[in-house]
Amino acid sequence: MTKNLDIPMKEATDAYLDIEIFVNCPHCDFLIDLLNEGDTNNHNHNEEGHVIRQACGDGLSVDLHKQFEVNNVTCSECENAFNVKGLTR
Ligand SMILES: [Zn+2]
Numbered sequence: 592m593t594k595n596l597d598i599p600m601k602e603a604t605d606a607y608l609d610i611e612i613f614v615n616c617p618h619c620d621f622l623i624d625l626l627n628e629g630d631t632n633n634h635n636h637n638e639e640g641h642v643i644r645q646a647c648g649d650g651l652s653v654d655l656h657k658q659f660e661v662n663n664v665t666c667s668e669c670e671n672a673f674n675v676k677g678l679t680r
Contacts, residue, residue, distance in 0.1 A: 612646050614664070614675050621668035625661055625675065632665035646678055 612625040623630040626637050636642050641661075648655040659678035665671070 610643060610646070612642060612678070616666040616669060616671070617673050618666060618671040619669040621666055623664065623666060625664065630667050632667050632670060634665060636661050636664065 610626055614623050614625060615621070616623055621630075625631065625642055628635050645655070645659045645661075656678040659676070661675040663672050664675055666673070
């Protein structure tokens, strides 16, 4: 018997993915997680995976990150809107 088969099924667990993509509000400098509706005035910018797909892509493409774009983000703190262009860090 191999070592892997000795692991009881009850020790298996499911994984979860937690991604955060940060921007500073250009109006008030509030740190916003684009994937957290609580930070973006209750708006889900990642409908149909729009934001995550742009951010992750193949994981390495620099060109893809220059094209990263999220429009009409509303800051929960000051309620001003702005666009995000580029993912640089
Ligand atoms: Zn703000």
